[in-house]
Amino acid sequence: MLSRRDMMKQGALLVAAGGGALRSCPARAAQPLRGGHVRVxxxxxxxxxxxxPARESMATDYMRGAMFYDGLVTLDATLVPQPALAERIESDDFRTWTFHLRPGVQFHDGATLTSADVVYSLRRHLDPLVASQVRFQARAMRSVRADGPLGVVIELDAPxxxxxxxxxxxNFAIIRxxxxxxxxxxxxxPFRCAAFQPGIRSLAVRNPDFWKTDGVWIDSLELISISDDMARHNALLSGDVDIIAEVNPRLVALLRQRGMGVMESPTGTYTDLAIRQDIGPGKNPEFVQAIKHLFNRDQVADSVWLGFCRLGNDQPLPPEDRYYNHDLPQTVFDPDRAKWLLNKNGFLNQELPPLICSPAANASVDIAVLLQNEASRIGMKLDVRRMPADGYWSQSWMHFPLGFGNVNARGSADMTFSLAFASAAPWNESHWRSSRFDELLALSRREADEAKRKAIYYEMQTLIHDGSGLCIPNFITSLDGYHQRIRGLRPHLGGHLMGNNFSRFIWVDENAGARETESAPA
Incomplete structure (x- = not known):
């Protein structure tokens, strides 16, 4: 049997659209049951x-929004787009897209969905006063217009x-x-909003007029926020809540010993060190190469993530992604090589910028300390500067020569590349520039042949791996905890409780504990 380390190294923690590792979820009853109240x-x-929806920026916002709104499409467990409010999508050139809406869909106030609602919803992302979190992506839409009561035509700037x-x-959910x-x-x-108290709680009740005939089993759901790690886990153990997001890897064994379930979802989420290549020592590519060789990826996996991760290789697609480049040589821990490169360029005798980290970037403080220790072993002084979580993303992230970030799973390889690696990308953490990469990105967007597009993505990953200043030691496995009475949870490449869409799939089995006790081996 493969150990967790072996699974991590071989990229064997896989998810299929219809499920995942059986150990991640309890055995299911014969069929879903309707009813029940769930606290999360x-x-x-x-x-x-x-x-x-346009202003959602945190996981709790996304979970809340998924209860009350729908988009034109939805991303399934493998992040493949599936029809939602648009029952059919057409495009001949990948530049002009026609969306055919489902007839008879109702808003919670009883109004019927029309193309006017979609046009309004999408256009408002372009208004700076809306402060949309996806304005960068929305700017690709040159025009959005209605084509009859149930048709919408979107023309892009480029295919x-x-x-x-x-x-x-x-964020692209449809509003009236x-x-x-x-x-x-x-x-x-699938749910109507019965109460909303910012920072405190949201109460959702089932929408009896929901357009989708299958699923949505629970009667109501209460969503609260508990930022303190131990308090959140204790709330699950005490029965105050039924589900918690972001289980601490160090508490997985305890939860399972106490009869709780822990769902493991391999995701494209990672904590990275970004070495800016436009200022400081990162302007020298051999400094970047040296720092990459100083990352002991196995040690980070064991001591920081406790094995709940997969090996990273300084490129942003996880091993589960269908476009992941398996041919790239693995960046290895090689302190001797790192020392030689640093000494060659005089960096061992220089005062270097500090490593900027923060609790806001998941586990970055622990990773920074490990990297600092490895640097000290080769005679390199590397200070760690811990910044407060409050304001980190606006005041520290991407502002220093050496700084940590935390990137969530993206909906597609194209989004990963365009948001963080293109020359004009808003979140290009290392300020990397490659005209060849930009050329390939444009080419990939109009390539209909799957094999050819995959080859393009392979080359793009090679360029990132060899040239960018991003160090990605591991991809994080998302961990969510739940009481055994909660059913329907499944691993999802989007992480965080089925890509924040869990409310549409869960159901309650009040007899779960008794049934599993009876069926347990003697």
């Missing part, structure tokens, strides 16, 4: 919590075969035409 604890909450995946992002007040939610989603 997420990790983040503040007075800036919102019911405006993009992956455009439907963009519309699968939670003219909506400006978001004190409550008026969507087409």
């Amino acid at each position: 604890a997420s990790t983040t909450g503040s007075l800036s919590d919102t019911l405006d 993009n075969i992956s455009f439907p995946s963009v519309l699968g992002l939670n 035409d003219g909506t400006k007040n978001f004190e409550t939610a008026n969507g087409t989603g």
